[in-house]
Amino acid sequence: MTSALEELQKDLEEVKVLLEKSTRKRVRDALTAEKAKIETEVRNKMQQKAQEKAEPGDSDKPAPVPAGYTVKISNYGWDQSEKFVKIYITLTGVHQVPLENVQVHFTERSFDLLVKNLNGKSYSMIVNNLLKPISVEGSSKKVKTDTVLILCRKKAENTRWDYLTQVEKECKEKEKPSYDAEADPSEGLMNVLKKIYEDGDDDMKRTINKAWVESREKQAKGDTEF
Structure with a gap:
């Protein structure tokens, strides 16, 4: 097999x-x-596979977060206000871990989240190529019951984001019906x-x-x- x-x-x-x-x-x-x-x-x-072949003695050592055992977060929700784009990530029990275990790094066009040692695992989420620039200094995180809220401060307030990233915008726009009857052969x-x-x-x-x-x-x- x-x-x-x-x-x-x-x-x-x-x-x-x-x-x-x-x-x-x-x-x-x-x-x-x-x-x-x-x-x-x-x-x-x-x-x-390499970890599975590790020496038996290694399992006796304390390891709250096994090396390389990180879960990628793919499910989230988002909305916006005049000043912020808000991303909601549901993680059961996240409010019970130390606050320093929930880390978010921002750049002008991206953010990445890392939650350490939650039920013996780490969780990560990286979003690149945000639709519009954000203020790194004005962005932050909040930990609520079973939820991490990421607050991306808009550089241009009172502007609407129709998509979270540029790629999502490109994909949606390309899905619109084409007026050209002869489509590009690679379109399929x-x-x-x-x-x-x-x-x-x-x-x-x-x-x-x-x-x-x-x-x-x-x-x-x-x-x-x-």
Whole structure:
């Protein structure tokens, strides 16, 4: 019976083959994002196997948070006020851990959350490429019963965010019906990749975000290489 690691390695090889054969820039960006995601999953599986083979004596040592045992947060809700974009993450029992175990780091266009030692696990969430700039100094977190509330202070107050990230905006706009009867031949694949993004976990969204940002940076520099 084929193991999960072997299946991932086969998927990775196939994506590499497709990447070598592709010539369309958008397709290459999407495949590059998928390749990065699978490589991350392969590394995680290999680390897990290495931990399982650790010497028996290691299990006698106190380890409140097993190395590498981090749960990626993919479910959240968000809304906004005139001054803040508010992200709600439900984590049962989070109000019972020390406040210093709940850490949030902000940049002008991103934030990442790390919750340490909650029921023997760590939890993380990274959101890159926010729709609009935020104030790092004015942003903060609040821990409530079973909930972490992240408050991103808008740099431009009284402006509405229709999406949380630029990638979500791009995906939604591309879903609108096209007036052109002759669609791009690669559009079908792009629709599939957009569906993968919407249904994907935090790793998938983060890797596609990264590919999107790199693509935009290259375009800004006038790079036309496919």
